[in-house]
Amino acid sequence: MGSAYDFTHGNLLLHLIYEGRKDGLAYLLFLAFFWAYERVTEPRPQAQGDGRIEVKTDGRTLYLAADEIIYAEAAGNYVELHLAxxxxxxxxxxxxxxxxxxxxxxxxxxxxxxxxxxxxxxATSSGDLRITLSDGREIVASRRYRDALLNK
Incomplete structure (x- = not known):
C-alpha cells in the first residue's frame, strides 16, 4: 500500500516486452476495427438484373448487354467477344x-x-453447319454441337 508495484524487479527487457505486448495488441485491435469498417462500408457491386454482364478489358470495366454480343470465341487463355x-x-x-x-x-x-x-x-457435306449471322459474317458450327443449336 502506497509503494510502487514493480513486477520486473528492475529488468529493462521484461519491462519492454510487457509494454510492447500491450501496445502491439492495441495496434492490432485498431487494425481489425478499421479493416472491418472498410468491409462494411465499401460499395457492393450491384447485380445486373437487366441481362448485362461485366467484362474487364484494357484496364476498364464494361457492362455489355447480351444482345450486343454476336458470338464468343476462345483464343488461348482469352475469350474474344465479337460485337457489332x-x-x-x-x-x-x-x-x-x-x-x-x-x-x-x-x-x-x-x-x-x-x-x-x-x-x-x-449444312455442309461433312455434317457441319455454315451459319450466316445478322451482320453478314459466316461461322462454322461443328456437327458435334449441331443438335444443341437446332433444338434451341
Missing part, C-alpha cells in the same frame, strides 16, 4: 463465359453463339 462494332479480348475461359452468357449456345469446341444473331444456316 469491334471485338473485345478478355482474359478467361470459354466455359466460364458459357455459364455467364445465358441463352448462348455452344456451336463449336471454341465458339458460343447468340441465337438471336443467327440469320440462316446451311
Amino acid at each position: 462494332t469491334k471485338p473485345l479480348l478478355i482474359r478467361g475461359t470459354l466455359s466460364e463465359f458459357e455459364k455467364r452468357l445465358t441463352g448462348f449456345v455452344r456451336i463449336h469446341r471454341s465458339r458460343l453463339l447468340n441465337p438471336v444473331h443467327m440469320k440462316s444456316y446451311v
